[in-house]
Amino acid sequence: MDMKSLKSYLYWLYCQFxxxxxxxxxxxxxxxxxxxxxxxxxxxxLYSAYVFVPGHVSTALQxxxxxxxxxxxxxxxxxxx
Amino acid sequence: xxxxxxxxxxxxxxxxxxxxxxxxxxxxxTYVGYGVLTLFGYLRDFMRQWKIEKxxxxxxxxxxxxxxxxxxxFENFYNRNLYMRIRDSWNRPICSVPGAxxxxxxxxxxxxxxxxxxxxxxxxxxxxxxxxxxxxxxxxSGTCQEAAAKVLSQYGAGVCxxxxxxxxxxxxxxxxxxxxxxxxxxxxMAYGMGFATNSMNIPALVGKGCLILSDELNHASLVLGxxxxxxxxxxxxxNNMQSLxxxxxxxxxxxxxxxxxxxKKILILVEGIYSMEGSIVRLPEVIALKKKYKSxxxxxxxxxxxxxxxxxxGVVEYFGxxxxxxxxxxxxxxxxxxxxxxxxxGKKELIDxxxxxxxxxxxxxxxxxxxxxxxxxxxxxxxxxxxxxVGKARVQQLAENTRYFRRRLKEMGFIIYGNEDSPVVPLMLxxxxxxxxxxxxxxxxxxxxxxxxxxxxxxxxxRARFCLSAAHTKEMLDTALKEINEVGDLLQLKYSRHRxxxxxxxxxxxxxxxxxxx
Numbered sequence: 132m133d134m135k136s137l138k139s140y141l142y143w144l145y146c147q148f149x150x151x152x153x154x155x156x157x158x159x160x161x162x163x164x165x166x167x168x169x170x171x172x173x174x175x176x177l178y179s180a181y182v183f184v185p186g187h188v189s190t191a192l193q194x195x196x197x198x199x200x201x202x203x204x205x206x207x208x209x210x211x212x
Numbered sequence: 213x214x215x216x217x218x219x220x221x222x223x224x225x226x227x228x229x230x231x232x233x234x235x236x237x238x239x240x241x242t243y244v245g246y247g248v249l250t251l252f253g254y255l256r257d258f259m260r261q262w263k264i265e266k267x268x269x270x271x272x273x274x275x276x277x278x279x280x281x282x283x284x285x286f287e288n289f290y291n292r293n294l295y296m297r298i299r300d301s302w303n304r305p306i307c308s309v310p311g312a313x314x315x316x317x318x319x320x321x322x323x324x325x326x327x328x329x330x331x332x333x334x335x336x337x338x339x340x341x342x343x344x345x346x347x348x349x350x351x352x353s354g355t356c357q358e359a360a361a362k363v364l365s366q367y368g369a370g371v372c373x374x375x376x377x378x379x380x381x382x383x384x385x386x387x388x389x390x391x392x393x394x395x396x397x398x399x400x401m402a403y404g405m406g407f408a409t410n411s412m413n414i415p416a417l418v419g420k421g422c423l424i425l426s427d428e429l430n431h432a433s434l435v436l437g438x439x440x441x442x443x444x445x446x447x448x449x450x451n452n453m454q455s456l457x458x459x460x461x462x463x464x465x466x467x468x469x470x471x472x473x474x475x476k477k478i479l480i481l482v483e484g485i486y487s488m489e490g491s492i493v494r495l496p497e498v499i500a501l502k503k504k505y506k507s508x509x510x511x512x513x514x515x516x517x518x519x520x521x522x523x524x525x526g527v528v529e530y531f532g533x534x535x536x537x538x539x540x541x542x543x544x545x546x547x548x549x550x551x552x553x554x555x556x557x558g559k560k561e562l563i564d565x566x567x568x569x570x571x572x573x574x575x576x577x578x579x580x581x582x583x584x585x586x587x588x589x590x591x592x593x594x595x596x597x598x599x600x601x602v603g604k605a606r607v608q609q610l611a612e613n614t615r616y617f618r619r620r621l622k623e624m625g626f627i628i629y630g631n632e633d634s635p636v637v638p639l640m641l642x643x644x645x646x647x648x649x650x651x652x653x654x655x656x657x658x659x660x661x662x663x664x665x666x667x668x669x670x671x672x673x674x675r676a677r678f679c680l681s682a683a684h685t686k687e688m689l690d691t692a693l694k695e696i697n698e699v700g701d702l703l704q705l706k707y708s709r710h711r712x713x714x715x716x717x718x719x720x721x722x723x724x725x726x727x728x729x730x
Contacts, residue, residue, distance in 0.1 A: 147704055153245040153645040156297040158324055161252055 222496035224532045228632040229451075229491055234642065234672065235707055242642045242672045246294075249644060253293030268326045269296075290666065294644060299325040301651030301663050307334060309352045310343040312683035314660060335658070339688050341678045342662035346519040346635055347606045348683030349550030349590045355598065356550070356589040360582040367581035375567070379578035387584050391555050394525065394591055395543075396535040399564070400557035402587075403572045404579050406514060406544035407433040409554030412572040414510070415441040416565075417540065418479050423463050425456060425507075426481040429489060434481050434512060443479075444469070450489070453497045456480070460505040478507035484516030484527035484543075488669060488677070490630020490638050492516070495527055499537045510540040518548025519635050524594045524607040530633070548594075551586040553579050606682040610635055613680045613689060620693050625706035629675070637678040638664075639696075639705070646703050647674050653702065657695040 149155040154162050259265040269292040272282055282288075300321060308315040316335045319328040349356060363383070373379035384402060391400040403409045414437030418424060422443040426434060428450040438445050446463070448455040460478070467474050480502060482493045495511075502509045513526045521529030526543070528535050535541065541557040556566060567573055594603035614635045621628050627640040641647055644665065651663045654676075665674040684692075700706050 146702075150645045150649060150703060151241050151245060151643060153249050153643070155645040156249070156648060157252065165248070165252075 222500060227492075227494070229630065231489070231491075231629050232627045232708060232710065234640075235709065238642050238707055239672055242644070245643050245645060246671070249294055249297075253289060256293060257289070268323070287667065295665075296325050298644070298648030298651070298665075300328070301648060304660070309350055310340055310345060311350050311352075312340060312345075312348065312681055312685070312688060313337045314340040314343070316655075316660065335655075338655070338658050338660045339684075339692050340660050340681075341692060342660050343681070344515070344547040344679050345550065345681045345683060346515075346548045346610055346679070347524070347550075347590070347594065347603075348681050349548070349586075349593075350683075351550070355593070356586050359589045360585045363585035364582040369580055369582060371578050371580060373577065374575060375573045375578045381578070381581060381584070383581050383584045383588075384578060387579075387588055388555075390588055390591055392557060394595060395541055395557045396525070396528075397541060397557040397559070399560040399562075400555050401563050401566055401570075401573070402545075402553055402555045402579055402584075403570075404553050404576055405572075406546050406552070406554035408572050408576060409542060409544070409556060410434050410512065411437040411440060412576070413542075413556055413566060413570050414438055414479075414481075416569045416571065417441075417510075418443045418477060421468065421473075421476040423475045423478045424481060425459050425463075425478065427451070427483065427486075427493075429486050430481055430483060431487075431512065431514070434483070438481065450486070451491055451494055453494055453501065456498070457501055460501060460507065464505055478505070479510055480507055481510050482512070484511060484513040484520070485631075485634050485636060487515050487636050488638065488664065488675075490628075490634045490636040492520070492527060492530070492631040492634055495531050495533060499533060503537075508539040509537075510542065511538045513541065513543040514554075515547055515636060517543040518594060518607075519610060520633065522607070523596075523604065524548070545583075545587045549587050549590045551583045551590070553583065553587070610680065610682040613682065613684055613686075616686070617678070617680055617689055617693070621696070622708070624693075624697050624700060625708045626696075626700060627708045635680040637680065638675040639678065640707065641674050641676055641705060642672055642707070644674065646705065647676075649703055650676055650699060650705070653699045654695065657699070659692055659695055 146155075152165075154165050157165060256265065260267040260269075270283065272279065283292075300319075305317045305319070306314050307317055314337075316338055318331045318333045318335050320331055321328050343350065351357060367381065367383070371379045371381070375384070387402050388400045391402065392398065403412075410431070410433035414424075414434070418441045420442045422441070424438045424441070424443045424445045426438055426445055426447055428447055446459050448459050463475060463478055466472065480498060482495075482498060484495075485492055493511075498509060501507075511527070516530070517526040518524045520527050523529065526541075528538060528541070535557075539558060540562065542554065543557075544554040545551040546553070556563065589598070592598045593600070594607065596603055611633070614633060614637075618628060618632060618637055621637065621639065629638045629640065630636065641650055641663065647663045647665050651661060654661045661676050661678065663674070663676045669675060680689075
């Protein structure tokens, strides 16, 4: 029962996507073209995220720690009399 | 938001008009949809150009390929790439009288709406929410039909002449006297075609050296008439009295553009009900402005005659004004009277002038006798002169239907434009795929609606337009509302962010302020 309602909900979501992007009006071959383009773009974005995001996140964290550490050093010097 | 305007006592009743703003997300998504369709349009055009796909639309001949291109503008691009995809919602062939219910011929298309074939089946008893049948006079039985049949057997169908030559029947004289009495004016004249009444008579009234102040959203017939006349045309914002007053002030102060001479005459063109917006003109304010600045008023009551006012006399009666204040009262017989043609009413000198100088009177064939009899019978019915109260009942039924239908749609959460009392109800759709989907889904559920998109409306504001009728019973309206609710949920059309509190059957009075919760 739950699978059925989930499937019908997903189908309804797909229908809304079709209506908003006007693929409801397209001929079948146009739909194939449009959906394959969208899926290709999505896969490309996901792959780029998988490859680059860990590197970018670690670089950003390193930079922030470095900055924070430098600030702490600068602050400590005047406090210590 | 409901604007309740009390303008220094000019209005004797509350004027509730609302045009809810387009939600930002919906506007963005509409543009996304149009963007995708445009890209695919370019792709299809490319394929047609390079003969990868068969070209089924009109193109220039081989010999004319080097001439100025005919089909490269946006209108033609829109036509072959966007309009063709949803074309099955328009030009649907009906095969019965367009009353409250109508029969339609079923048709299917095997090549995506380029050609249609009839399956042979007739879809029966579709609830008709698209015909301009405001008082329900589109009938094939009843007093109007019997009278028209009798006149048909007496006079025949054709007139074969113009009004000025041999086409002036005694029926036409009778009709014109009746129309004058109905409107409360001195004299009236009837023409064979409503569009031609506007486009052929405005050139007879104004010419070069005159100024026409026309509303932004005026009908094509008024625009055509104004352009044909050769007068200077200035547009004021829709139903906006400040804009109109500013234009009038500028016109009086500065006069004609180069010579600074005063304008020969200033004519204000407005409509009673604007059929795409469902809004009613602010007539008390227009008349006050007209009197202050000494200009003339041309009121096109195509949709409001018979549909507004306690006894169906139109927008002048709705506001409780004097018909003599409106210089030229124009209207059509196509909508509330179930016939064809148009009329112009006003002072006797004006109408006598038009009888000689109007293009329509001189060149157009006059009204057909059975049509004239339909108008006479229906008008007498509305006025109550046939001895029954059928006319009054119809006018009241239409007002009730209007209020009920609009109220229920607003409660459901749709965005509805226009005035609370107008029987034309535009329901906003916005997205292009939803235009086609709405038309098709409603037809599947046996309800016929008219959907409108570009170029009749601005490109993102496409809508479905319901025309209520006195012939609709409450059961029909309830069925229609149920189906509209279903389709609205299916297509996610309930965009309104103002939720109306359901009315508790209390009359609207001065102490009820907030009826909306945001």
